[in-house]
Amino acid sequence: MTQLAQALQQVRSKLDAAAQAAGRPAQDVQLLAVSKTFPAAAIREAYAAGQRAFGENYVQELQSKCRELADLAIEWHFIGPLQSNKSRIVAELAHWVHSVDRLKIAERLSAQRPAALSALNVCIQVNVSGEDSKSGCAPQDAPALLRAVAALPGLRVRGLMCIPEPTPDPALLAARFAVLRQLQQQMAAEGMPLDTLSMGMSADMAQAVAAGSSMVRVGTAIFGARHYPA
Secondary structure (H helix, E strand, O other), X not given: OXXXXXXXHHHHHHHHHHHHHOXXXXXXXXXXXXXXXXXXXXXXXXXHOOOOEEEEOOHHHHHHHXXXXXXOOXXXXXXXXXXXXXXXXXXXXOOEEEEEOOHHHHHHHHHHOOOOOOXXXXXEEEOOOOOOOOOOEOHHHHHHHHHHHHOOOOEEEEEEEOOOOOOOOHHHHHHHHHHHHXXXXXXXXXXXXXXXXXXXXXXXXXXXXXXXXXXXXXXXXXXXXXXXXX
16 A cells, blocks of 8 residues: 555544544545645545545646546546636536635636536635635625525535634634534525535544534645645
8 A cells, every 4th residue: 555545544534533423424524635736646646545536726737637637537626716717717627616705706607617517516615714814705795695606507506615724722613613514504494405514624624524524625634745836
């Protein structure tokens, strides 16, 4: 077994243990391997170890990896901020977009999604920490945005995504995750059930699962430390 395959197995074991501790079936939590900045060869290695869903933050990187790995049945998730002038590439290549935070982006994805493809799965990104530097709509604006996006053709609203600010305070982190859980419950009460809470990363995946996450985005714990170009 390769080092990457071992790391992937360890992450899956941790997620299974976190689900068990939370009284949830392990299959309730999907692992999304965040492969941004890592080469296509690393994705191919993770795929050989059984991983199928991969997350990318940069449009050009998604585009090049889709081309290089076209022989694999990968489920591609776009999880980074999306600019209007690059939405067509994502609409044509991705299976999921986690980072829809305004109606304009959703409208462009809807218009640009090829009719021959199945509906694009989307999550609304919510800024649960109120940070000016973070993308995401305000929690109080999320219900209206969800309703508007759900009305667009070519898109399928699946749920909510967040990236809380790093904190050593477990109570604060739990409160941040609870914002998404409460929004999910609110929308269910309004007749819009959402099956996805995209929350939790390498450092806080256990807390996210305890808070109800159904999709955890893990990069470093699988692929190792990232080395960004200067």
